[in-house]
Amino acid sequence: MKKPTSIPKLYCNIFGHDYEVTKRVTYHVKEYTCRHCKKELTTNSNGQLIELTPKFREINDILERIHTSRTERLKKKTIASSIY
Template sequence: MKTSQTNQQTQSKNFICTIIGHRYQETRKVTNHFSEYSCKCCGKQMTEDTRGRLIQLTPELKEINATLSLLFQRRHLVNS
C-alpha cells in the first residue's frame, strides 16, 4: 500500500511540474560559475553545463562537480 501511495504522490508532483514548470532552487554552489539545483516540487536535480544551460545531474556529473569544488576550494585557500 505504501508503494502505491508514494507512486501516486510522485506522479502528482511530476504532473504539476509538467504543467507549471519546475521551481529550481540552488542547492550547492560548486564554483563561482557552476551550481547544482533541485526542484522544490518533485526533487529533480540539475546542474549547469559549460554554456550555462541546465542539464540533468547524473552520478558522473555529481562526481565531477565534487572534484571541481574541491579543486576550487584548494586553489582559493592557497591564494588567500
C-alpha cells in the same frame, strides 16, 4: 498501460519546475533541485542546465575540491603578502 504520475510531477508538467540552488560548486557552476519533483540539474561547461548524472556529480565534486583549495591558497598568499 501508463504509470500514474505523482502530484508533484503533475504540478511540474502543468506549471513548470521551480528550481532552487542546492550547492554552489564554483562561482559559475551550481547544482539545482526542483522543489516539487526533486529533479536535479547542474550547469555544464557552456552554462546550460543539464540533468545531474552520477558522472556530472563526480565532476562537480572534483571541481569543488580544486576550487576550494585554490581559494584557500589565495587567501593564505594574500594574508602572507600583507604582513610583509
